[in-house]
Amino acid sequence: MSGSSGEPQRRLGLFDAVVIGLGSMIGAGVFAALAPAARAAGSGLLAGLGLAAVVAYCNATSSARLAARHPASGGTYVYGRERLGDFWGYLAGWSFVVGKTASCAAMALTVGAYAWPAHAHTVAVSAVVLVTAVNYVGVRKSAWLTRVIVAVVLAVLVAVVVACLASGTSETARLDLTTGTSAGGILQAAGLLFFAFAGYARIATLGEEVRDPARTIPRAIPLALGIVLAVYAAVAVAVITVLGTPALGEAAAPLADAVHEAGTDALAPAVRAGAAVAALGSLLALLLGVSRTTLAMARDRHLPHVLAAVHPRFKVPHRAELVIGALVAVLAATTDLRGAIGFSSFGVLLYYAVANASAWTLKPHEHRPARGVPAAGLAGCLALAFALPLSSVISGTVVVLLGAALYAVRRRAWDRA
Template identity: 50%
Template sequence: MARSELSRSLGLWDAVAIGVASMVGAGVFAVWGPAAQSAGSWLLLGLVIASTVAWANATSSAQLAAQYPAAGGTYVYGRERLGEWPGYLAGWSFVIGKTASCAAMALAFAAYVAPEGWQKPVAISVVWVLVGVNSLGVTRTAQAAKVLVTLSLTGIVLAVAFGWFAGPEVGRFAWAQPVGGAYGVLQSAGLLFFAFAGYARIATLGEEVRDPAQTIRRAIVGALTFVLALYAVVGVSLLALLGPEVLASQTAPLLLLVEGNPVLRIILTVGAGAAIAGALLGLLSGIGRTWLAMARERDLPGWFDHTHPVTKVPHRIEVTLGVLLTVILLLVDLRGAIGFSSFGVLLYYFVANVAAHSQDAAHRRYPKAWQVLGAALCFVLVVTLPWQSVLGGLLVLGLGVAWRALRPAALR
C-alpha cells in the first residue's frame, strides 16, 4: 500500500499563525486563576520559570525539526536519536497531554460564551465544528488560525488598555510570600507551562510547510517570542489591577477589566472565544499528525495510517479524536484537564531535550546547556504538579506502555 502523504503548502507566516493561535487561547484565558491559587502574587516568578522551560524546549524542537522535517514532532525525533521506546513514550505523552489540552480549551470556550447550564453541550459542539474545519485541509486550518488570532488579540489589547485607563482597580501588587512556598511557585510554573505548549504544533508541520528546515525553526522562535511578550503584559496587568486574591478566585479575570462597559465586554467575549477556538483548532490538528506518525510505525493501530485522497488530512484520526473528547468532556473539569495536560506535555519535552542533546555538531544550532536546563526543569515541574494530575498521568502512561509491550505480534 502506498505511503499516506500530507500536503506541503504552508509558508512561514502560516506556521507562525498556527503556533500563536495554539498558545494564546490557553495562556490568556485559562491559567491565571489556577496559577494564582498556587503561588499568589509570586505567579510572575512562575511565569519566568515556565517561559524559560518553554524557550529551552522550543530551541530543542527547532534544532531537531531542521534535521528531521517529518510529521510527528518529538515522536520522530526520539525514535531517530534515542530509540523506539523513548520515541513512543514521547508520542504517547503528547497524544494524552494534548487531548487533555483540547478538553481544557473546549471547557474554557464554553465558560466564556455559553449561558449557565449549557457549558458541556457547547464544549462538545465546538470540538465537532473544529474537527470539521481540520478535515477540510491544512490550508483551511491556517486561514482560520489567522482570523482567530486577529480577533483574540483585538479583544485582549482593548481589555488591558481599558483596565489601565478606565477599569475598576480592585487590587494592587502584594509582594508577599508565595501561597505555597517554593513548591507553590513551581506548581504555578507547571500550570503556566500549559499556556506555552502550543508551539509544539509547529514542529508537527514538518511535512506540510515549504522549506521545513528553515521555516519550522523560525516559526517556533517567532511565535514563542511574540507570546512571551503578550503573557508578560497581561500577567503584570492582572496582578496590578486585580491583585492576587481576586485573581485567584476568577475563571475569567479579563472580564473584570472591562466591567461596566458592555461594548468592550462583548468584544472581549468574542476575542476570548476566538482565541480559545484557535488554540483548540491547532491542538486538534497537531494531535492528528503525531497520531498518524505513530500509526505509520504501528505504535498505534495501522488503520489510522490513512489520509483522505482529496484533502490529504488524517480524517479517521480526526473523527476518532472527536469521539474521545466527547466522552472526556462529560467527565472532567478545567483545572484537572490543565494539570493532566502539563504532565503529558512536559514529559514529551523531556524527551525532546534529551534527543536534541544527542545531536552532532553539524546539526547543532543552540548550546547543549539549554537542553540540559530544559530537561531538568521539565522533570522538576512534572513532579510538582497537583498530585491528582501526576497520579492520573502515571496511570494513563502505564496503559500506553502496556499496550506497546503486549500488542499482537501482527502489529509489530
C-alpha cells in the same frame, strides 16, 4: 485508492506556521491559567510566568533544531525514536496523544463555559464537530481560520490591557513580589502557565506540511513564542495592577473581573467572546497536532495502521482526524475542565522532557544547541511536571505506565513473530 500511501502537501509558509503557533498558545494561559497560577504562587505569579517562559524557550530551541533535522509529522515521537530509541519515541507520542486529547477537551469545555454556560457540554461537543470538519478539508483552510481567530483575540487582549492600565484603579504597588510567595508555589504556577505556552510545538508536528522546513520551522517556533510571552506578560501585569494577586487567584473570569474593576463594563461581553474564540483557536491547532502525531505512530504500527491513511483529495490524515475528534467529543461531553488541564500538563511536560533528551544527542554538524539548553529544558520539564497538583501527578503517572506496559506487550508479540 486507499490513500494510505499518500503524503500531506507542503502548503504552509512562515506566516502560516507562526499563526498556527499563536493559535495554539494564545487563549489557555490568559483566560484559564492565570487564576489558578495566582492561587498557587501569590505575588510570585510573574516569577512563575518567567520560569515557564524559560522552560518553554529551552524546549522551543531543542524542538526547532530537531525539527530541522527530522522534518516529518510526529514531532517528539519522531525525534525520540530517531535519537534515543523506539521506546522513548513511543513514550513521547503516547504522552502527547493522551495528554493533548485531554487538552482538546479542556479547550472545548472552555468554549462552552464562556459562550453559553448553561449548556457548556453541548456547546463543547458542537465546537469539536465544527473544528474536526474544518481540519478534515485541509490545513490551508485551517490556517486561514486561525488567522482570523488570532486577530480577534489579540484585539480583545489589547483592549483589556489598555482599559486596565488607563483606569484610575490601576496601582503598580500591587505588583509586589515579596509577599505570599513560596518556591513550590512558583513551580506549580509555572507548570500551570506552561500549559499555555506548549502550542509552539504544533508547528513542528506539521513538519510534512511546511514549505522549506529546515528554514521555516526554526524561525517560526521562537518567533511565535516571543510574541505570546510579550502578550501574556502585558496582560498579567495589567490585571494584577487592577485586581492584585489575592483577588486574581479567586476570580472565576479574571479578565472580565479586571475590566469590571477598571470601570469599563461595556467591554465585558467582548472579553467573554474573546475567551470563547481563543479556546476555539487552541482547539483548532491542538486537533491538528494530535492527528499528525497519531498519523506518525500509526505508520509505525504503535497505533492501528488504519489511522495512517491520507485522504487522496484533501491530503490530510482523515481517519486519524475523525477518530481523535470522536474521542475529544466524548471527553467534552463527560469530563471536568480542571481535571483535563492538570492531566494534560503532566503529559505534555513529559513529552518535552523527551524532546530535550533527544536534542542532547545532536552532533555539532547537526547544529545542536548549547548543551545547557536541553539540560535546563529536561530538568525544568521534570520539575514542573512533578510540582503539579498531586491528583494530576498520580493519574498522569498511571497512564504513562499503562502506555509503557502496552508497548512491552506489543514488542514481545513482534519479537515472537
